Amino acid sequence: MSRTSILDWSIQPPYLHTPYVATVRRAPHHPLIPLASSLAERTGPVYGEGDLGPLDHDLTRNAAKNGEPVGERIIVHGQVLDESGRPVPRTLIEIWQANAAGRYIHKNDQHEAPLDPNFVGAGRVLTNERGEYTFITIRPGAYPWKNHPNAWRPAHIHFSLIGQNFTQRLVTQMYFPGDPLLQYDPIYNGIPNIKAKERLIACFDLEHTRPEWALGYRFDIVLAGRDQTYFEGGR
């Protein structure tokens, strides 16, 4: 069980994954150089409640102009842990996503699907003392991209986690259970390990549905690292 790389390269995707065409000119070719953690890696940015607005976690309201966004309202919640199963408290999670029609508000998104005047598709939250978080949003639509003929991204929500220090940083995507597009997606299939792939599929969570209002999904996230004790006992 000796592993010195903080990232587990048996489950992390490689830089070069030729079915995902954009990796071909952007993948570093040289082997990575080992870097033992110094104070510069054992530290990282610290955020507090003062960094967040009251509606940052609720994408159905944080950009509303004259009504609610169109689409299926969902509650996405989960727990952030490290590899030893310890909760990661007070870490910043940022999400961004397409709207229900599969359109990003970004100016470079050329997909011919409608924008939603009441939806930007970005949110932020801090995990609580138990590493838990909750977002309220709209289920994003699938959308086409130009990687290969008739390519479609499965519905997904982008997740960014700061973690407790420089080594714990993670940017990933949450997918939905039963999505038939997953099997064709070169980004999802860049993950070399079936168990790790399953980590990125949220579970439908009947207990966290809100009756007559929204369906619930649970998405737990495991950050790299096994011995993060700096925040223990509060600060």
Place this chain on the structure above:
Amino acid sequence: MKLQSPSQTVGPFFHYGLLPGDAHILADESTWGEPIWIRGRVLDGDGEPVEDALLEIWQADAQGYFAHPADPHHLRADPNFRGFGRSGTAGAGFAFRTIKPGVIPQMAVPFINVRVFARGMLVHAVTRLYFSDHDNAADPVFAAIAPARQKTLLALRTEAPGGVVYRWDVRLQGPDETVFFDLHG
């Protein structure tokens, strides 16, 4: 042991999620230290600018202290400096307004930790920026890198009308591919 969650690409549409406000401005007049700009481009294997990359930097304050509880000096760190910034690369490339970090106690030279995210990168890349006006051979990480590749980590100090600018390009591939690190525990 839990299986760590795998990384996925940041994709091309991260701006609304990850670049709110002035994420590239780390310092203002109240921040201690020498104000600097860091400017450069991310280049792909054809030498073409990558316009949809995202850089993150993490650095010490002007005294070499981090605003994080793992640093024994964190209570004396500059209260007006978090030390973290982000910049996209659309148009002219990335730009950070920050201060030159101090030397971390027991280390030899200042440096900045850098992460690169982009569409086409399923997992981010980690590198370091060192400053051209220091004797970086005194730093064991820098000194251990093959001499021909050391220059890929060197930001070049220039004096411009708006102040000091360190110029530094990140090359994802090619003959001058930037040195990228694998963080070890």
